[in-house]
Amino acid sequence: MIARCAHCQKTFETDRYGVQTCTHCGQQVLLADPSAPAASPPRAAPPPAAAPPAAPPPAAAGAPPPPGPARGEPPAGAPPAAGAGWGAPPPGGAPPGGWGSPPGGVPPWVGWGPPPPGWGGAPGGPLPVAEAEAPWARRAQLGNLRAFFETWKLALLQPAEFFRAVKVAPAGPAIVFGVVAMTVSSWVQTLYGALWGAATMGYVQNMLDRMPQGGQLGNTWMRQWAAGTSAFGTVAQLVAAPFLAVVGLLLWSATFHAFLLLMKAAPRGFEATLTVVGYASGSYLLAAAPVPGLAGVVAFVWFLAVVGIGLQAAQRTTPGRAWSATLLPFVLVCLCCCGSVAAVASAFSKGLSGLRLQTISSPKVPI
Amino acid sequence: MGVAWRRTARFGVPELFALAGVASLVAARFLPLLEAGLGCPFRALTGLPCASCGMTHAFVALAHGRVVEAVAASPAGAALAGSAWLYAALDLARAALGLPWPMLPERAWRMMAAAGIGAVALNWAWMLWSARGG
Numbered sequence: 016m017i018a019r020c021a022h023c024q025k026t027f028e029t030d031r032y033g034v035q036t037c038t039h040c041g042q043q044v045l046l047a048d049p050s051a052p053a054a055s056p057p058r059a060a061p062p063p064a065a066a067p068p069a070a071p072p073p074a075a076a077g078a079p080p081p082p083g084p085a086r087g088e089p090p091a092g093a094p095p096a097a098g099a100g101w102g103a104p105p106p107g108g109a110p111p112g113g114w115g116s117p118p119g120g121v122p123p124w125v126g127w128g129p130p131p132p133g134w135g136g137a138p139g140g141p142l143p144v145a146e147a148e149a150p151w152a153r154r155a156q157l158g159n160l161r162a163f164f165e166t167w168k169l170a171l172l173q174p175a176e177f178f179r180a181v182k183v184a185p186a187g188p189a190i191v192f193g194v195v196a197m198t199v200s201s202w203v204q205t206l207y208g209a210l211w212g213a214a215t216m217g218y219v220q221n222m223l224d225r226m227p228q229g230g231q232l233g234n235t236w237m238r239q240w241a242a243g244t245s246a247f248g249t250v251a252q253l254v255a256a257p258f259l260a261v262v263g264l265l266l267w268s269a270t271f272h273a274f275l276l277l278m279k280a281a282p283r284g285f286e287a288t289l290t291v292v293g294y295a296s297g298s299y300l301l302a303a304a305p306v307p308g309l310a311g312v313v314a315f316v317w318f319l320a321v322v323g324i325g326l327q328a329a330q331r332t333t334p335g336r337a338w339s340a341t342l343l344p345f346v347l348v349c350l351c352c353c354g355s356v357a358a359v360a361s362a363f364s365k366g367l368s369g370l371r372l373q374t375i376s377s378p379k380v381p382i
Numbered sequence: 383m384g385v386a387w388r389r390t391a392r393f394g395v396p397e398l399f400a401l402a403g404v405a406s407l408v409a410a411r412f413l414p415l416l417e418a419g420l421g422c423p424f425r426a427l428t429g430l431p432c433a434s435c436g437m438t439h440a441f442v443a444l445a446h447g448r449v450v451e452a453v454a455a456s457p458a459g460a461a462l463a464g465s466a467w468l469y470a471a472l473d474l475a476r477a478a479l480g481l482p483w484p485m486l487p488e489r490a491w492r493m494m495a496a497a498g499i500g501a502v503a504l505n506w507a508w509m510l511w512s513a514r515g516g
Binding site: 185186190258261262265272273274276277279281285286289347348 | 391394395398399402405433488491492495496498499503
């Protein structure tokens with residue numbers, strides 16, 4: 016019989032049902048047995064540990080392959096669909112959203128891009144979306160590099176679509192992704208920092224000299240850390256990078272989630288926030304570009320943008336709440352800074368006016 | 383406010399936080415963090431302490447059993463260190479024994495988030511007041 020791969024949409028010959036490998040793209044596809052009962056489990060059924068990739072029903076030998084993308088069938092390039100409309104459900108449970116079309120409803124859209132025209136959905140309401148694993152979560156099948164860069168592209172260039180559809184539990188793949196991106200970025204920065212240490216040292220020293228209390232940092236291990244001239248500092252940075260990445264990831268997630276909780280905008284829990292921050296941390300790879308200062312700023316701004324969009328999509332909340340949770344920590348810090356600086360300036364001006372009064376009274380002193 | 387207990391995987395996100403707590407204890411106790419000369423860029427730029435200034439001192443002092451010194455360096459830092467290490471011990475013991483995890487209602491998490499943000503803000507106000515010689 017001839018079957019069509021759900022991943023590359025090409026056909027291949029096979030003589031059995033069940034999970035097998037596509038001869039064209041190497042992906043695992045599931046050929047459901049048409050003689051199996053085709054009952055559609057209820058929507059609320061618990062998800063399986065790993066949703067098997069969907070495959071079209073096998074066609075009879077010699078029969079033409081099924082037509083292209085249509086309602087209930089994702090177009091080429093979509094991730095392994097959680098049974099979005101491909102024939103009978105396999106045994107062992109249903110994915111989130113159930114297999115095939117829900118009774119009287121629209122099948123959930125499973126894909127990283129927007130649904131194709133004519134997909135449907137409730138009139139005036141949001142389109143139903145099923146969850147799918149990120150390519151990084153399927154790195155065993157895709158290969159580490161390919162899975163990483165596919166996920167990186169999706170998370171950074173299509174954050175709304177990606178975080179709306181990505182599975183948020185377990186958050187392990189997202190954490191590993193974020194740690195890998197931050198660690199690689201840190202390693203690259205450390206290595207070229209060590210290579211260009213002398214030039215950076217002069218730059219750092221110049222900056223420190225301009226700061227009010229820059230002398231505090233003038234001759235410390237921190238300066239060497241920043242300049243990367245100490246062999247110990249370089250090795251310490253290389254070793255500490257993954258641990259600092261994990262801690263940074265947890266702290267960022269906890270901070271954003273605390274503000275989401277305050278705004279009652281975290282219906283999907285901490286793992287959704289952690290997933291967003293983990294995949295958004297891919298933006299730190301941009302900081303590895305050899306453009307001192309600018310690359311880091313661009314990476315951080317991109318990170319915040321992806322987190323804002325991602326939290327809205329993953330937590331199913333409003334843009335206002337998501338962006339508030341993303342930016343409020345920084346706004347509060349800025350307000351506190353402005354308040355502190357104003358207080359110090361006020362104290363300073365009081366001191367100055369006292370000094371002026373003393374100066375005015377000084378002519379009493381005989382010359 | 384009811385607490386439901388649920389069995390979870392042996393190693394999940396709570397255990398990751400617990401391991402981070404253990405790592406902070408090990409680093410504060412055994413690494414020469416204070417001798418490393420870590421400076422605060424915010425302080426260098428503005429002359430004022432940042433919200434997390436004094437936390438390294440607080441962690442190191444508490445890891446060496448000097449509670450008063452830890453609280454003087456940063457009250458929130460001392461509280462964070464103490465609660466992080468207590469949490470780490472409890473959670474790792476829970477995971478090792480296979481005990482269930484307490485599922486707190488969202489209201490409890492919200493109250494804890496508000497308390498945490500408030501504590502950080504109060505701590506910073508205290509640090510700024512102290513820095514001005516208050």
